Amino acid sequence: MIPAAFEYHRPADIPAALAILDEHGDDARVIAGGHSLIPMMKLRMADIEHLIDLQDISELQGITVSGAEVTIGAMTTQHDLINNADVARVAPIMHEAALQIADPQVRYMGTVGGNVANGDPGNDMPGLMQCLGATFHLVGSGGERAVAARDYYEAAYMTDREDDEILTKITFTAPEGGYAYEKQKRKIGDYATAACAAIVQMDGGTCTSASIAMTNLSDTPIFSEEAGEALVGTACDKAAIEAAVAAATGAIDPAEDNRGPVDFKMHVAATIIRRAIERAVSRA
Amino acid sequence: MNDMTPPSREERIESLKGMGSSRKRVEDARFTQGKGNYVDDIKMPGMLFGDFVRSPYAHARIKSIDSEAALAIPGVLAVLTAKDLEPLGLHWMPTLAGDKQMVLADGKVLFQGQEVAFVVATDRYAAADGCEAVVVDYEELPVVVDPFKALAEDAPVLREDLEGQTEGAHGPRRHHNHIFTWEAGEKEATEQVLDSAEVVAEEMVYYHRTHPCPLEPCGCVASMDKVNGKLTLYGTFQAPHAIRTVVSLISGIEEHNIRVVSPDIGGGFGNKVGAYPGYVCSVVASIVTGKPVKWIEDRMDNLMTTAFARDYWMKGKIAATKEGKITGLWCHTTADHGGFDACADPTKFPAGFMNICTGSYDIPTAYLAVDGVYTNKAPGGVAYRCSFRVTEAAYFIERMIEILAIELGMDAAELRRINFIKKEQFPYQSALGWEYDSGDYHTAWDKALKAVGYDDLRKEQAERVEAFNRGETRKLLGIGLTHFTEIVGAGPVKNCDILGLGMFDSCEIRIHPTGSAIARLGTISQGQGHATTFAQILASEIGLPADSITVEEGDTDTAPYGLGTYGSRSTPVAGAATAMAGRKIRAKAQMIAAYLLEVHDDDVEFDVDRFVVKGAPERFKTMKEIAFAAYNQAIPGIEPGLEAVSYYDPPNMTYPFGAYICVMEIDVDTGTHEIRQFYALDDCGTRINPMIIEGQVHGGLTEALAIAMGQEIAYDEMGNCKTGTLMDFFIPTAWETPNYTTDHTTTPSPHHPIGAKGVGESPNVGGVPAFSNAVHDAFRAFGLRQSHMPHDHWRIWKIANGLGLHG
Numbered sequence A: 001m002i003p004a005a006f007e008y009h010r011p012a013d014i015p016a017a018l019a020i021l022d023e024h025g026d027d028a029r030v031i032a033g034g035h036s037l038i039p040m041m042k043l044r045m046a047d048i049e050h051l052i053d054l055q056d057i058s059e060l061q062g063i064t065v066s067g068a069e070v071t072i073g074a075m076t077t078q079h080d081l082i083n084n085a086d087v088a089r090v091a092p093i094m095h096e097a098a099l100q101i102a103d104p105q106v107r108y109m110g111t112v113g114g115n116v117a118n119g120d121p122g123n124d125m126p127g128l129m130q131c132l133g134a135t136f137h138l139v140g141s142g143g144e145r146a147v148a149a150r151d152y153y154e155a156a157y158m159t160d161r162e163d164d165e166i167l168t169k170i171t172f173t174a175p176e177g178g179y180a181y182e183k184q185k186r187k188i189g190d191y192a193t194a195a196c197a198a199i200v201q202m203d204g205g206t207c208t209s210a211s212i213a214m215t216n217l218s219d220t221p222i223f224s225e226e227a228g229e230a231l232v233g234t235a236c237d238k239a240a241i242e243a244a245v246a247a248a249t250g251a252i253d254p255a256e257d258n259r260g261p262v263d264f265k266m267h268v269a270a271t272i273i274r275r276a277i278e279r280a281v282s283r284a
Numbered sequence B: 001m002n003d004m005t006p007p008s009r010e011e012r013i014e015s016l017k018g019m020g021s022s023r024k025r026v027e028d029a030r031f032t033q034g035k036g037n038y039v040d041d042i043k044m045p046g047m048l049f050g051d052f053v054r055s056p057y058a059h060a061r062i063k064s065i066d067s068e069a070a071l072a073i074p075g076v077l078a079v080l081t082a083k084d085l086e087p088l089g090l091h092w093m094p095t096l097a098g099d100k101q102m103v104l105a106d107g108k109v110l111f112q113g114q115e116v117a118f119v120v121a122t123d124r125y126a127a128a129d130g131c132e133a134v135v136v137d138y139e140e141l142p143v144v145v146d147p148f149k150a151l152a153e154d155a156p157v158l159r160e161d162l163e164g165q166t167e168g169a170h171g172p173r174r175h176h177n178h179i180f181t182w183e184a185g186e187k188e189a190t191e192q193v194l195d196s197a198e199v200v201a202e203e204m205v206y207y208h209r210t211h212p213c214p215l216e217p218c219g220c221v222a223s224m225d226k227v228n229g230k231l232t233l234y235g236t237f238q239a240p241h242a243i244r245t246v247v248s249l250i251s252g253i254e255e256h257n258i259r260v261v262s263p264d265i266g267g268g269f270g271n272k273v274g275a276y277p278g279y280v281c282s283v284v285a286s287i288v289t290g291k292p293v294k295w296i297e298d299r300m301d302n303l304m305t306t307a308f309a310r311d312y313w314m315k316g317k318i319a320a321t322k323e324g325k326i327t328g329l330w331c332h333t334t335a336d337h338g339g340f341d342a343c344a345d346p347t348k349f350p351a352g353f354m355n356i357c358t359g360s361y362d363i364p365t366a367y368l369a370v371d372g373v374y375t376n377k378a379p380g381g382v383a384y385r386c387s388f389r390v391t392e393a394a395y396f397i398e399r400m401i402e403i404l405a406i407e408l409g410m411d412a413a414e415l416r417r418i419n420f421i422k423k424e425q426f427p428y429q430s431a432l433g434w435e436y437d438s439g440d441y442h443t444a445w446d447k448a449l450k451a452v453g454y455d456d457l458r459k460e461q462a463e464r465v466e467a468f469n470r471g472e473t474r475k476l477l478g479i480g481l482t483h484f485t486e487i488v489g490a491g492p493v494k495n496c497d498i499l500g501l502g503m504f505d506s507c508e509i510r511i512h513p514t515g516s517a518i519a520r521l522g523t524i525s526q527g528q529g530h531a532t533t534f535a536q537i538l539a540s541e542i543g544l545p546a547d548s549i550t551v552e553e554g555d556t557d558t559a560p561y562g563l564g565t566y567g568s569r570s571t572p573v574a575g576a577a578t579a580m581a582g583r584k585i586r587a588k589a590q591m592i593a594a595y596l597l598e599v600h601d602d603d604v605e606f607d608v609d610r611f612v613v614k615g616a617p618e619r620f621k622t623m624k625e626i627a628f629a630a631y632n633q634a635i636p637g638i639e640p641g642l643e644a645v646s647y648y649d650p651p652n653m654t655y656p657f658g659a660y661i662c663v664m665e666i667d668v669d670t671g672t673h674e675i676r677q678f679y680a681l682d683d684c685g686t687r688i689n690p691m692i693i694e695g696q697v698h699g700g701l702t703e704a705l706a707i708a709m710g711q712e713i714a715y716d717e718m719g720n721c722k723t724g725t726l727m728d729f730f731i732p733t734a735w736e737t738p739n740y741t742t743d744h745t746t747t748p749s750p751h752h753p754i755g756a757k758g759v760g761e762s763p764n765v766g767g768v769p770a771f772s773n774a775v776h777d778a779f780r781a782f783g784l785r786q787s788h789m790p791h792d793h794w795r796i797w798k799i800a801n802g803l804g805l806h807g
């Protein structure tokens, strides 16, 4: 468990980081908390000659909440996210989800930016961001751009981000309504067997909007528009929820792994999605 | 120096912190402050590092090994292969089970992760880079991971070195992948009982492959001093003396020139009993380079290559009358040993003490046969926190009892009760050859059932089933019962040895003139708290405070010879030696006291911390005074000094037992579980330190939880290990660990000097069937008989799915 040799860079601002990325191209990679990247390097599944540590770049730090508008700097740790009272107040689903990631030790190091940029289908933040309709902000040698979380993921570890781009921040508008992040895992510190983020808004007993996204049930996070639509306009009764569950499970394609075979995952996914929706509805 | 206001007798007992005291662990101040001294903490001037090139394949021929690129890396000094070890006769080494094992791949590899080459470098990083640069050309061979398929006529030949050998270390071999057949009991008589029985229950019970996974992996530092010809070997050894003898036998270095030291060990659980290629390669590398060489496994090395545990397929038949009185037990076990038979069992017991599988029950007739088989998996088969396959035996019988209860339509608690060996039957001769020393199972059982409110639980369970059937809940309730009997304290030299080394143990005591002492033992603590508890035994035996007694283990230059710590043998064997050595001290002290008090030897008697003149308690000499006199006063006819040594060969094993009950909620849709209650009653005979016992029980139960509910070493069909990291190999965190209620009864061992039986392993032995039986019991109403462990989410889900509970 010893990585191959690498050069370590620690730029103080974004232009300096971009310059190093530019110079070394494919041989360089940014590192945030290192809790996804370093294990890959130790297993020698990733061989990276130039590591660019982002921790000294102050523009990537910090959380701001103004009204319902939330901005999270890429280098914000999951621990800081959990301890931010404003986030817990305006977007309690984020607080609830972050508490289900890994364990406290990992959360001290792991960042929100690393979690969404990584492209690992097991990461919990991507599905959550899709549920929230968040926007990712990228900067590269070609300038800045914004990508919707729902358009960002292409396949496992493949995203819309170019190799020479850095994710700077995530923005979203805090949702109204009930919420739930439901996750089944084998133990603390494990990625999801199945997880679902649900946000449901009710008005006078009728659902006015609903957003459902899932984690680790395909090679990307899955946002199911149909699942949300199945709830909108209903009283979120049993039949409507079952229709939403059917729509959501119709959109996933889980793979067999040590957590279990596909039929098991499909069944658990349905259960977890149902519970997420029911809990969101109960809080709406 | 008698006090003005003498302390009461109770105060004197209290101040000794002897047997029965929940004395705090003296080790913990060090461990909790990061001041432990583990093998990887050892640093020596000029020390080199070794690391292994390991096979990515489970079965392959090695066509060539090219080290050129590796040797070109700065810092890489040498790359050892089997060819380099062959002239020394060290490319293979003997295993503890009478087999031999490749140190470095000799022409082929037999499991994924097998050691192929040893890279020696100036630091760890260079060694790791060197390993990556060694180019090995493999030719893949067909892989067998299933022990039943391994015995098929046309199965690939795994051990080409054994070709044509029809006789193995434990009798005839009947197939090229067959290792041994071991039998106990009476075959024909048992078959007759089965044939004529009113009821027979039959089932295959699999105890899956798992791994002890100690917090600290295995490792060593070998240092050959070429000037004085002495080899010092620091390592994670559960049996340092045995390692010294084995190193001497295979290297030819005389035993007085070898010093083996086990420093602090971060858990062993059987994983650190055997000898590993890393030790041999480090020694050779140190001899070759003249420098100290360190080898430390990483977690994947540890999980994938060093000793696993279990992997027993146990086919059982149990016969009974219609009323539930058991009349016979039959068991045939297929034991998957992996590529080499590297089990750590006493020589005469190639399947360990599997023949304790009649458990706590009075079963008049029984038969057991075990077939050992080679497969393309890592070698091992060690006793993971148990005494040589006792866990397998306990799981087998406790499952068979449950299955018989189903067959009979009986309550499983009642079935146990009517079959327990009765108190008055002890010492009890079992049908498979053991003499159980003592027990009172009915008392323990009734206490346990009462404590959990057993009858109410059964009512609640029945109501739950009805509610489930009405669609009101998706959760089932399981009540997991277990009454286990262990066999520990190996063992009497007449039938217990490892590689010919008798399994006695030892203690040597030196009392210092001012009344403090050092005791050295042949065992080695890996977290059990020996420095605490052995001092307590001695405090009660010799009347000096435990706080004034240092306990030292693990250095073969200073400790008396002993066979080490595993199989709950430390207290039964070394603990007995400690008491016996203490009694020798006391015998001499008595003579000194009598001289000092000017009375006859027989006129003084021992009282807590002193000898008093019989009938005149105001006339006494404390042990402290006696110690001073022993060194500093000329006493006619008595040599100066106060020392003793005892080598204790136990007359019998000890038989701890216990009653465990687990109450579990199971979610049929997700396969998840929640443990609502766990009650553990242990009877380990005399209790030395109740707090340490409780800690041992908590730890062992948590391991049992892991094993039963998710922990496994799993392979795919290609022999790839699927569980080589802690992401997939289940180690519970505080979150998954339930609350435990501990309890006890006390039935001393009649043959042990202090009546103690050993406890460290009981919770693993008894815990696994308790958890597993709870899962099974939850589904009993729906027709489940047997479902193999580990009961992880998807396997529990599969049970529910198979029983049609998903609609």
Ligand SMILES: Cc1cc2nc3c(=O)[nH]c(=O)nc-3n(C[C@H](O)[C@H](O)[C@H](O)COP(=O)(O)OP(=O)(O)OC[C@H]3O[C@@H](n4cnc5c(N)ncnc54)[C@H](O)[C@@H]3O)c2cc1C
Pocket (backbone or CB within 6 Å): A029, A030, A031, A032, A033, A034, A035, A036, A037, A038, A039, A054, A074, A075, A100, A101, A102, A103, A106, A109, A110, A111, A112, A113, A114, A115, A116, A117, A118, A122, A123, A124, A125, A165, A166, A167, A168, A189, A190, A191, A192
């Ligand atoms: C034991 C364990 C359990 C875990 N369990 C979970 C879990 O249950 N759920 C979960 O979601 N995660 C889990 N994780 C992952 C953890 O949350 C990671 O830390 C996180 O996913 C990645 O964040 P990081 O800051 O560590 O990123 P790093 O490891 O530093 O980087 C990950 C990848 O993202 C890239 N990257 C990082 N930051 C940026 C940026 N600003 N711009 C562009 N690219 C960037 C890196 O180049 C790299 O490719 C677990 C990790 C461990 C070790």
